[in-house]
Amino acid sequence: xxxxxxxxxxxxxxxxxxxxxxxxxxxxxxxxxxxxxxxxxxxxxxxxxxxxxxxxxxxxxxxxxxxxxxxxxxxxxxxxxxxxxxxxxxxxxxxxxxxxxxxxxxxxxxxxxxxxxxxxxxxxxxxxxxxxxxxxxxxxxxxxxxxxxxxxxxxxxxxxxxxxxxxxxxxxxxxxxxxxxxxxxxxxxxxxxxxxxxxxxxxxxxxxxxxxxxxxxxxxxxxxxxxxxxxxxxxxxxxxxxxxxxxxxxxxxxxxxxxxxxxxxxxxxxxxxxxxxxxxxxxxxxxx
Amino acid sequence: xxxxxxxxxxxxxxxxxxxxxxxxxxxxxxxxxxxxxxxxxxxxxxxxxxxxxxxxxxxxxxxxxxxxxxxxxxxxxxxxxxxxxxxxxxxxxxxxxxxxxxxxxxxxxxxxxxxxxxxxxxxxxxxxxxxxxxxxxxxxxxxxxxxxxxxxxxxxxxxxxxxxxxxxxxxxxxxxxxxxxxxxxxxxxxxxxxxxxxxxxxxxxxxxxxxxxxxxxxxxxxxxxxxxxxxxxxxxxxxxxxxxxxxxxxxxxxxxxxxxxxxxxxxxxxxxxxxxxxxxxxxxxxxxxxxxxxxxxxxxxxxxxxxxxxxx
Numbered sequence: 001x002x003x004x005x006x007x008x009x010x011x012x013x014x015x016x017x018x019x020x021x022x023x024x025x026x027x028x029x030x031x032x033x034x035x036x037x038x039x040x041x042x043x044x045x046x047x048x049x050x051x052x053x054x055x056x057x058x059x060x061x062x063x064x065x066x067x068x069x070x071x072x073x074x075x076x077x078x079x080x081x082x083x084x085x086x087x088x089x090x091x092x093x094x095x096x097x098x099x100x101x102x103x104x105x106x107x108x109x110x111x112x113x114x115x116x117x118x119x120x121x122x123x124x125x126x127x128x129x130x131x132x133x134x135x136x137x138x139x140x141x142x143x144x145x146x147x148x149x150x151x152x153x154x155x156x157x158x159x160x161x162x163x164x165x166x167x168x169x170x171x172x173x174x175x176x177x178x179x180x181x182x183x184x185x186x187x188x189x190x191x192x193x194x195x196x197x198x199x200x201x202x203x204x205x206x207x208x209x210x211x212x213x214x215x216x217x218x219x220x221x222x223x224x225x226x227x228x229x230x231x232x233x234x235x236x237x238x239x240x241x242x243x244x245x246x247x248x249x250x251x252x253x254x255x256x257x258x259x260x261x262x263x264x265x266x267x268x269x270x271x272x273x274x275x276x277x278x279x280x281x282x283x284x285x286x287x288x
Numbered sequence: 289x290x291x292x293x294x295x296x297x298x299x300x301x302x303x304x305x306x307x308x309x310x311x312x313x314x315x316x317x318x319x320x321x322x323x324x325x326x327x328x329x330x331x332x333x334x335x336x337x338x339x340x341x342x343x344x345x346x347x348x349x350x351x352x353x354x355x356x357x358x359x360x361x362x363x364x365x366x367x368x369x370x371x372x373x374x375x376x377x378x379x380x381x382x383x384x385x386x387x388x389x390x391x392x393x394x395x396x397x398x399x400x401x402x403x404x405x406x407x408x409x410x411x412x413x414x415x416x417x418x419x420x421x422x423x424x425x426x427x428x429x430x431x432x433x434x435x436x437x438x439x440x441x442x443x444x445x446x447x448x449x450x451x452x453x454x455x456x457x458x459x460x461x462x463x464x465x466x467x468x469x470x471x472x473x474x475x476x477x478x479x480x481x482x483x484x485x486x487x488x489x490x491x492x493x494x495x496x497x498x499x500x501x502x503x504x505x506x507x508x509x510x511x512x513x514x515x516x517x518x519x520x521x522x523x524x525x526x527x528x529x530x531x532x533x534x535x536x537x538x539x540x541x542x543x544x545x546x547x548x549x550x551x552x553x554x555x556x557x558x559x560x561x562x563x564x565x566x567x568x569x570x571x572x573x574x575x576x577x578x579x580x581x582x583x584x585x586x587x588x589x590x591x592x593x594x595x596x597x598x599x600x
Contacts, residue, residue, distance in 0.1 A: 005500060013396040013407060016389075020411045020472070023425045026436055030428060038434045043443045089323040098313035104320070111331050113581050117529045117550045118574045121557045121566045122334035122341055128348065159330035164323060189315035218418030220532045225558055238420040242536060245427070252428050259424045263417050270416050274409060277416070281473065282480050 031055070031256035038252050051253070058244075058254035059261065063232045067240040071265075074150060074236060075216035078157035082212050083205055085158065090167025091193050095179055105168075111161035117221070124225050127152045148228040153236075157216050163208050166283050170204035171197060207280035210273045214266055237262045338574070342567035351564075358568035368569065370544045371552045378463055378548065379527035385467045386523055387516065390474020395504065397475065398482060408479070412472040419469070419532040426465045427452075427537055452538050455545045462533055462546055470523070477519055481512040521584035525577050549573050 025045070030038065031054060032047035058064075092098070093105055128145040130136060130152075135143025146152030174197070182192040220238045227234055241262060244255040270277060309317075342358055344351050362368050397407040414422065429436045430451040438448030452458050485507060493503050531550035534540060540547030540555070547555075549569060557566035 009396065012392070013403070016393055016396060017407055017410055019468070020414060023429065023468070024413075026429065027425050041439060041442060043436075043439050085323040085326070088319045092316040092319040096312050096316040096319075098316040099309075101316075104324070107332070108327075111327060113525075113577070114331060114335055115525065115529045115573070115577055117531060117553065118570050118577070119331065119334040119338060120550075121553065121563055121570055122337040123330065124557070125341065125346070125348070125563060126330070126334055126337070155326065156330050159326040161323075161327060161331070189312065189319070193319070214416060218420070220418065220420050220536075221554075224535075225554075238418055241420050241424060245424070245536070250431075252431070252434065255424055256428065259421045263421045266416055266418070267413075270413065271409075278412070278476060281476055 027256045027260055030252055031058075031260050033253050035251060035253060054253045055257045055261070058251075058257040061254060061258070062235075062240055062243060064240065064258070064261075066232055067235050067237050068261075068265075070150075070234055071217055071237040071262075074153050074157075074234075075213050077150070078154050078216040079209050079212040081154075081158045082160070082163050083209060086163030086208065087167050087198065087201060087205060088193065089164045090169075091171050091197055093164070093168045094171035095174070095197075096189060108161040108164050112165060116156070120221065120225065123156060127155070127226070147226060148231065148234060150234055153223060153226050153234055156222060157212075157219070162283075163212065166208055166280070167201075167204055169283065170201070174200075203276070203279070206273060206276035207283070210269060210277045211280040214269060214277075217266060335574075338567050338570050341564055342571050344564045346563040346567070347561045348563060354564070358565050361565065362568055362572065367544050367547060368549075368552050371540075371547045371549050372572075374459060374544075374546060375528055375530070375548045377459060378466070378530060379524050381460075381463050382466045382470075382527050383520065383523045385463075386470055386474050387519060389467065389471040390519075391478050391512070393471060393475040394478035394482060395508070398479060408475070411475055414469045414471075415473040415476075417469070420536060422465065422469050423533050423536040426461075426468075430461055430537075453542060455542050458538055458542060458546045462530075462537060465533060465537070466527070466530070470526070474519055474523070477515050478512050481515040482508050485511045517584060517587050521580055524580050528573065528576055528580070549576075 029045045029047060032050045032052065034047075034049075034051045034054075037044060037048060093101065093108075124147075128147050129140030130145040131138050131140045133143070133151075134145045134147065134149065136145050137143075146155070178196060179192065182196060187195070218238065219236075220242075223234075223236045223239045227236075227239055241255070241258055244250065244258060343353060343355060345354050345358075393411055397404045397411065432438060432448060432450045432453060435451070437451065441448050449457060451461050489507055490503055493507060498506070529550055530548050531554060534546055534548050534551045535554065538546040540551050550573065553566045553569045553573070556562045556569065
């Protein structure tokens, strides 16, 4: 009886794992097949013959080095700026008492609950009518504002308040004596943050960095409305992927090859920082 | 909610030069200034203008106040009404299976063995990927001509299907992809909750002769109850926001069978440039999400007071 339960548990786990992994195997397989094999009816998952050149062809479709560079730049900038300003803000809320602190923190919590989709349209109008940018005058008229610029792409990513919450929850656990000792040594708040707190922030900043980077890398909706179609200047990887679908005939092998390249980056980040990633996911789910 | 009386920390109350703020308060305001600048301009301000724009006919060229006309139009807009129905169907039929599969997966990978830890990594991976990549993979699997699902069915001698091109099947297909992608997330959250149960509890139950299933029902399930409220709200809100998958896999079709609220917002705003009308839709979406959040906070609070009454 016990044996039976163990075996059925293992079998169920196997089913779950297969269900999770099978679509990836299909992606890998199709990315190496030629179109003849894909059009042939009948199940054949092994590429015969394997066509590694599909990757070269897929990545020369448009300007893939540029798309990859764009995604790295946008996700990297969003991550770097977020980390600094979120840590500063989280530290202030956790360690310093100041007027309106409670009210401002409630605003931050409320901000976490506002879906980006709700502000998509007004945000676009704001970016397009941004004063003195992209040929706009002081009233935001006449030009295209920050549409189709890196700045327009990055700005909304760094305004999210989740990271502040995360940092605040981390810094609030530090012992009070730390601040008192710093004070006695004549350390200002800025120096205390820079010299004491920041060097101890590796766990929270690691988790936040992974979340921010993958979030910005994976984002599709905002680049979709921000990017002037036709110009490759700020096109990101996710947007470039959809170009394979927009033509009459879909070259599945090329599409799967490009998809695999774009996910490989995330796979590397995920595997190298798995612990940090899982920690980031759990923030907010467990009440303290 | 303790509030200290003013001046309870005399050591920190050094007066600033003339501004009337302590040195500490000034430092704090400087530290939070950069973030709040972005937050005010790119989150709170758009939220506010969303309401004002919804009362106009803004189309990026002109803007006239038209009162509640946009909202009145929503009620007779067939595509929008369809999108609200679709979104509710999508959310209801996603959340149940997600919670179930996530929970079962968490039970299966709970443990310190190698298989379990590898299993965790494998099952969380779909959640890590972009919805674009996931949509692309499943677009191939579902393709009626050369896709894998129909080839698989054919190899068993079964007839294929049109999947995403079938008016009845398209929405269930999208739900399937959503459940496949996000179950790993639910697994991670449940796993953390059930690992916080002290092992001695399981040990004691086992000594008392409780079987595996009985321990799941009496120890594990109560342990994940608090996070279940969190998951219920988070997952529902995620479902109400769904856009990328719809845009890429079906673009709302066939004939509005899979259009969602956010897809309608996108189409009206960025295909028709009816920004005012799209803003009215955004307000509706906002109110739905707000309702879910408030109901969840209430339920969570209820839970907390239950626990106090039980005296634990």
